[in-house]
Amino acid sequence: MNKFSKEVMSVGEMASGTKLTVPVYAFKGKNNAAASVYIQANMHGAEVQGNAVIFQLLELLQHCNLQGNITLVPYANPIACNHKNGEYTLGRFDPITGVNWNRMYHFDESVIEPFVQQYLDASEEEIKDKFQQLLLSEVENKLKHSTWGLTTGQCIAYQLQRLAHQADIVLDLHTGPISSKHLYCPEYAQASAKYFDIxxxxxxxxxFDGAMDEATFCPWWSLQQAYENLGRKFTMGQGVFNKESFTVELGSQEQIDLDVAKQDALSILSYLQYQGVIDNKQYQPQKMTRYAGYLKDYKALYSPMGGMVDYLAEFGKPLAAGEPLVRILRMDNYGDGDALHYVSLEQEVIPILHFASASVNQGTELYKVLCNYFEL
Known part of the structure; x- marks a missing residue:
C-alpha cells in the first residue's frame, strides 16, 4: 500500500488573524523519470464535487503501482468555500475586488526570449530544469518581493501555482452551474482527451488568460515556439515538453455524489495510466462517443427577455436547428398577450450547461452550447 504525506499550507490571514489553510496530500512515486501530477479542487466556492473526487483518488492511489509523484489539494480556496449567502455558496469572484478567483495566476511572457537566448544550445534536461526554476522563481518573487502587496486572491493563487509548477501534468477540478461533464483541453493535447471518460x-x-490550466501549459508552449523560431525543433507533449494541463468540469455545482466521484476518479486514473504516472492496466478509458469543438465555437445564449425559464434541451445530445432550448413563462402577459415564449437556434448544437435558476433577467446567460463539433 502506498503511503501519503499530509501538510497544512497557510495561504493567507483573516482580519482576526486567523490563518487561511488548505490541506496538501502527496504520494511519492518509485520512478524519477515518470511524469509528476498536481490536482486541485474547489477554487470556486460552490464547485464542491472535485473534493469528493480527490477523496476517491486518495483511496484508490494507495493501491496503485505508482510511478510518478502526485500532489492533491482539496479546498484550494478556503475563502470561496465558506462564502455563503443564505443556503447558497457563492465564491466564484473575490468579493473585495470582483475578480474571478480562477483568473489570478501569473505568467510573464517577456521572460521567454531571454531564456531561450541563454539556453539555446543546452541539453533537454537542462532546459527543463532551468525553465522550471525560472517559473518557480517568478512566483516566489511575486509572493515575497511585491512592493505594492498582493490581493487576497493573488496570494492564494500564487501559492497554489507554486505547487503546480513542480508538476508535469495539472488537473484543475471544477463544475458548472447546472452542467454536463466536459473537459477544457489545450489544442496541442487533443489526443489525450480520449483517455478521460468525458x-x-x-x-x-x-x-494565457489568467486561469490555472493556462498558467501551467502556456509558458512551456511559448518556450517551445520560441525555440522553434530560432531553428531548434521540439514537440509539445513529448520529451522535455511533455506538459499538459486541463480544466476538468465534473458536472453541476452545490452537490457531491461519492459514487459518481469514484467514476470520475477512475477516469482520471485512466489518463494517468496512459501517461505512465501509474502502471495499472485495468484503468482504461470507457468506450463512448466523444465530441470536441474549439473554444471559439463554444457559445453562450442570452435570454431575450426576463421571465421564468423551463430548460428543455438535454445535455450532451445534439439538438437540431429550430428545436427549442427553453420556454419562458411570462405570467404578466397572461390574458392579454403571449404567456409562453420558445427560444431556439438556427443551427445544430450540443448543450453543455445552463443557468442555475429558473428566474432570469433579460440578458442572463441561459445555455452554453458547442457549435461546429466533431467526433474525437
Missing amino acids: EHTILIPND
Missing part, C-alpha cells in the same frame, strides 16, 4: 471536450488556444 464525452465533451472544448479545445482551448495556447494563450
Whole structure:
C-alpha cells in the first residue's frame, strides 16, 4: 500500500488573524523519470464535487503501482468555500475586488526570449530544469518581493501555482452551474482527451488568460515556439515538453455524489495510466462517443427577455436547428398577450450547461452550447 504525506499550507490571514489553510496530500512515486501530477479542487466556492473526487483518488492511489509523484489539494480556496449567502455558496469572484478567483495566476511572457537566448544550445534536461526554476522563481518573487502587496486572491493563487509548477501534468477540478461533464483541453493535447471518460471536450488556444490550466501549459508552449523560431525543433507533449494541463468540469455545482466521484476518479486514473504516472492496466478509458469543438465555437445564449425559464434541451445530445432550448413563462402577459415564449437556434448544437435558476433577467446567460463539433 502506498503511503501519503499530509501538510497544512497557510495561504493567507483573516482580519482576526486567523490563518487561511488548505490541506496538501502527496504520494511519492518509485520512478524519477515518470511524469509528476498536481490536482486541485474547489477554487470556486460552490464547485464542491472535485473534493469528493480527490477523496476517491486518495483511496484508490494507495493501491496503485505508482510511478510518478502526485500532489492533491482539496479546498484550494478556503475563502470561496465558506462564502455563503443564505443556503447558497457563492465564491466564484473575490468579493473585495470582483475578480474571478480562477483568473489570478501569473505568467510573464517577456521572460521567454531571454531564456531561450541563454539556453539555446543546452541539453533537454537542462532546459527543463532551468525553465522550471525560472517559473518557480517568478512566483516566489511575486509572493515575497511585491512592493505594492498582493490581493487576497493573488496570494492564494500564487501559492497554489507554486505547487503546480513542480508538476508535469495539472488537473484543475471544477463544475458548472447546472452542467454536463466536459473537459477544457489545450489544442496541442487533443489526443489525450480520449483517455478521460468525458464525452465533451472544448479545445482551448495556447494563450494565457489568467486561469490555472493556462498558467501551467502556456509558458512551456511559448518556450517551445520560441525555440522553434530560432531553428531548434521540439514537440509539445513529448520529451522535455511533455506538459499538459486541463480544466476538468465534473458536472453541476452545490452537490457531491461519492459514487459518481469514484467514476470520475477512475477516469482520471485512466489518463494517468496512459501517461505512465501509474502502471495499472485495468484503468482504461470507457468506450463512448466523444465530441470536441474549439473554444471559439463554444457559445453562450442570452435570454431575450426576463421571465421564468423551463430548460428543455438535454445535455450532451445534439439538438437540431429550430428545436427549442427553453420556454419562458411570462405570467404578466397572461390574458392579454403571449404567456409562453420558445427560444431556439438556427443551427445544430450540443448543450453543455445552463443557468442555475429558473428566474432570469433579460440578458442572463441561459445555455452554453458547442457549435461546429466533431467526433474525437
